[in-house]
Amino acid sequence: MSHTEPIYRTTPARTAKMMAIMCGVCIAGGILFFAFWDYWISMPPGNQMTGPAAPPAVATGKTIPVTLRFVESSDFRTLAFNALPGQEGHNPDIQANVGDKVTFDVTNGGISFHSFGVTPATEGFGSILAGTEIGSASNPLKPNESGKSEFIPTSEGTFYYICTVPGHRELGMEGKIIVGPKAAAPTAAAPTGVKHDFNLDFVESSDFRTLAFNALPNEQGHNPDVTVKSGDSVTIKSTNNGVSFHSFGIVTNPDDPSSVVWNSAIGSATKPLKPHESGQVTFTAGAPGTYYYICTVPGHAALGMKGSFIVE
Structure with a gap:
């Protein structure tokens, strides 16, 4: 059976109405976008979407400088910081208080690749705290390369500085950061006139x-x-x-x-x-x-x- 009259899915009037609505939406969107132009250009590339801010670390004014060096045994079965087990300076404990700033100056003194970070986790190489990283497993420090980072603890407890290359912590590249309560806050001096x-x-x-x-x-x-x-x-x-x-x-x-x-x-x-x-x-x-x-x-x-x- 055939039709001699055309079959319309919609009418020209409805099509025109739909086009008018779509144009209106586009115009309104453009107006909103350019109304916030100052905001868009004030944000750097890749930072328009940010996660929740880290909890503030209130500095005490005390800085604890720490120098660390990745070292390895000749057979590469034992790894450590500064000295091998049984030698003076092996994986030194770091004592700090909440709000102190621990600064790390880390050098790769071995022949393998290493990277660094601070974690609250008792094992593994995850949960690295932001700002403490030096290199990474995919972009490590090569032999004789060095880097710097810092850690301001916001809570008491034991943290660990480790090599974040998988398996290296288990071979001995782990040290402790023991964090005590925050010391009494310093008070402001009277105006000096300077x-x-x-x-x-x-x-x-x-x-x-x-x-x-x-x-x-x-x-x-x-x-x-x-x-x-x-x-x-x-x-x-x-x-x-x-x-x-x-x-x-x-x-x-x-x-x-x-x-x-x-x-x-x-x-x-x-x-x-x-x-x-x-x-x-x-x-x-x-x-x-x-x-x-x-x-x-x-x-x-x-x-x-x-x-x-x-x-x-």
Whole structure:
């Protein structure tokens, strides 16, 4: 049986209505996207989606430097740090308190490949704490290569520094970090009357993959350490010399932009300095300790906008 009249699945009027709706949705989406353009360009590539922030580690101001060296027995059946079993200095225990900063300077003194990290796990090579890694199993330290990392414990207990190459911990590359309770917090001194002025300007690499203050890595003036005394008056002046948006603050935890202290903020993530804008803030340095100055736009400190602010 055949039809002599065409069969319409819809009508021209309905088609036109549907097209009008689709165009309206596209226009509305475009308006929303460009309305938030400043936000999109303020975020570095790969950092638009972030997980929950790590719990803040409140620094005590005490730094514990630790030098470690991967060593191996001649038959490679025994691995260790600094010295083989039975020798002085073998896998030294590290004593620290909550809030202390343990800094690691690690060198591969063996002929194999090794990598480093701190973990609360009593066995295996997982659960490595962020910021403590030096290399990885897939990108280890080659013989004679070295690296640095740090660990600020936020809780009491026993942690372990290990080689994170599978099997190396079991062969002996494991040491303990024994963390006690936090010591009494230092208190801020009365105002000293001493005044300091610092310029900390935002700079960016051309591909926006490296951010910094004053100068890029390996250039003179890169992320300078700032040292003052408790009770000193500090004025920070910042100019945005980049093409993105930035904001400033002194924080207790460089991974937590919300941990700003002493009303030291210049702008904020929601109200940052635009390109070529400047700002300044004056505050009194608080309790002695190691703090950090960072860009408080999420992700920017991780790309290099971070320096040490030390209060003595």
